[in-house]
Amino acid sequence: MGCSSSVPDRSAGRIGGINPDNGGVVDAKNLKVKLVLLGDSGVGKSCIVLRFVRGQFDPTSKVTVGASFLSQTIALQDSSTVKFEIWDTAGQERYAALAPLYYRGAAVAVVVYDITSPESFSKAQYWVKELQKHGSPDIVMALVGNKADLHERREVPAQDGIDYAEKNGMFFIETSAKTADNINQLFEEIAKRLPRPSPS
């Protein structure tokens, strides 16, 4: 838990607190966004974050109690940077009561399900609805089918994910925290979709 961003963004300061409600844009070149991960317990939210931030996969990750925070900065091809402030939430249903605390004001929501579990897919749909109702109106949402490495045990066809994401204006990707497949792509694609402040 106690881990800072691998690329501490010192230049991003002052403005962060003034507009925490829209993800804290620092300037046109350096964005700072609050991202929240939602999804059923055990779908691999924590593993995705750990893979993205520390580049590791720990098959015996710890149960997330409440929520945990990590941050990571990525550089895009146009030499701009995006600092993700990631809230990894607890997946058990009853913790959903606490979720608004974390998704409120988030610029990005990543809704994760496990491709081997249809149940987790319907849970993902619940989260999408909840976000549409109570999240920031301009929130960028991504639907992620995790554990893509377990394709022989797949129970949620990729097409289902694609269709649902399209219907709800979301970005869709299948990932594997285990093999690192598409993990970086997930965050890069999100970064590209962020609304940029028009340089004025």
Place this chain on the structure above:
Amino acid sequence: MLLSLLSKRSLNDDSRDAYGFTVRPQHIHRYREYANIYKEEEEERLQKWKTFLEQQVGSTSAHEFNEANTRDVVSEVTKQSNDPAETVSGESDDSNEPARNETVSGESEKRSDNDTEEEGIIPNKEAPVTTQHAKSLEVQTWAKISPSLDSIEQMLSTRVKKRKNMEGKTVKHGHNDLPAIDEAKSESEDADDDDDDKDEMDSVNASEVEISASDKMYPEPFFPRREELEFLVRGGVPKELRGEVWQAFVGVRTRRVETYYQDLLATKDDDASGGQEHDKYDLPEKWRKQIEKDLPRTFPGHPALNEKGRNSLRRVLSAYARHNPSVGYCQAMNFFAGLLLLMMPEENAFWTLVGIIDDYFEDYFSQEMIESQVDQLVFEDLMRERFPKLVNHLDYLGVEVAWICGPWFLSIFVNMLPWESVLRVWDVILFEGNRVMLFRTALALMDLYGPAVVTTKDAGDAITLFQTLAGSTFDSSQLVLTACMGFLTITEDRLQELREKHRPAILAAAEERAKGGRVFKDPKGLATKLYSFKHDPESIVKENKTETDKIDKMTNLDSHGANLDEILNGITVDSEVDSLPDLQEQVVWLKVELCSLLEEKRSAVLRAEELEAALMEMVTEDNRRELTARVEQLEQEVAELRQALADKREGEKAMLQVLMKVEQEQRVTEEARRFAEQDAAAQRYTVHILEEKYEKATASLTQLEKRAVMAESMLEATLQYESGQSKALSSPRLGRLESPRDMPIKKTGLLSFGLGWRDKNKGKPSNDGAPPDAETNGPQQ
């Protein structure tokens, strides 16, 4: 008691702490530093506890213990400490009651029939009977705690709310078979007798409410050494005693109902379990599944949580879920149960967990998690009161206090602090039997790390810093002392009061959630709404907030007012809202009201004092800021001067260089001049020499000329003489001149010149004396 089953070696792994937990790599160094301190502290506190328990037994033995017990305590304590040095005092007492010692230290896996043996000694109403089947089990299911802790347990167990109808339940299930439990493999079925179970539990809860209402103000029995014990607890419970002491604190024996645990684990219907050995405990599917998901993610890699440990954990969690369906299974409980299992036998762990979740954290982990949300609001209140500067900063950064403290509270600091600190905090929590220590510890952490966090300029940095710093709180004694001594005004009464204030808002929100659609359309969301409830209108006016904020809150209050009443009416516990028909009741109510007003006044005074202190701090801060500005200015000047000096030096150096160059050039020209002079001198010298030579040459030339003239004249004279000779006699003078010398001259002119030269040189030294012939001769001519 899994921990004691571990070999010492597996705990000696470098990356694990004394409890078998992995230490994060970034903390290993600090952990090692503190490991020695822990060890010293441990020795010291073991000694203190030993003395205390001995005296305890001594003072109560008159009516409760026989003499053997007194001696026994010593042996127990020493037996449990693994320190070889300590065993000396154990002496031969071990032989007194070997069976008990075995139980106490938990070193044997198999149960012996010690329980029956102890019956006579322990003055407890429930006579423990060893369940026959337990013998065949590998896992030790129940062990009585050592009698030396009896008085402690008795004192504290008065606060235990006993669920009366549990006994009824045990009667209902007559099974004596604890099933062999393995991985639950099949994922389907079950959930059929849900309703049955719920009914049962509803009745449990109903009766519980009645009981808890009456013993809300549990009368503390007379316990003369409570303060001493409190002091000891704050200093930490010795590792070896911790498992048992915790059980005594929680009142496990009072809670325990014989065979209840086994019954919970037994299949509901033996006949139906044809081939379905694994689908047991008729547990709702969702909990069973969640437990399965979480088993491998509970202290992953801990050596004690091997397959056997996992099975114990599964049983404890499943049993609890069945025991209290209003909670069922909630993530976080896996860690608590896991922790307890490391320190005590399985069934003891179950009862301890029951005590913690049912009582200390009642409604905390239940389906709606009401109390945990209430506590967050309460804590934020306390934060604003205690650390206004820090909260302001967090507000400015857009960081919510609950983001940081929510996980602390929900996990009771497990995985949030280093283990030694977690256990020390748990010592106090379990002793006090409420959540006061939870608040105090969180406030202590704020106290310790607030100053560092105030310097952050970014929300992410602030949160990360809190996580990191909390994770490195190795100084457990400092933490516990700060918590216990620094926040004495945080009392259970105070917390209850604040909870009452905040609970309605949370209940309202939960209600809305349950209805499906939440009313909160406000983009600011739930928590902002909740925040509005925290301040009644009067206090809003007092609050130092912006106008818009105020209005926001007022309207929120209005819009939810109706809703609120509805809910409040539904709560029977809330006495304030009920109509008060009875006069007597009114008096009581007024008394309560008065008390709470007095309390309020007291807290207002306190707050005033605190504000004053804060003001002072701000003033000094201001001065400091001024001074800092001055210092900065001066520093600036110094820097400027330094720069100027440096510039000057630079100029000087440049000039020096120019000078040096000029000098160099001068030297070069000088050199050249000297050379030229030398040259000139040499030339002058040669000129001089040449001149001399020239003079000499000219001199000799003139002489030669003279000579030549003389020779000529002589020649003439000779010629004249000769001619005179031949003609006549010439003058006598001429005759005298005529000498034999004349002969050679006659010969050649050249020869005469050479002779003349030689003569001249011969004649020189005697120049002064007699003039040379030639000269004397010359003028004569």
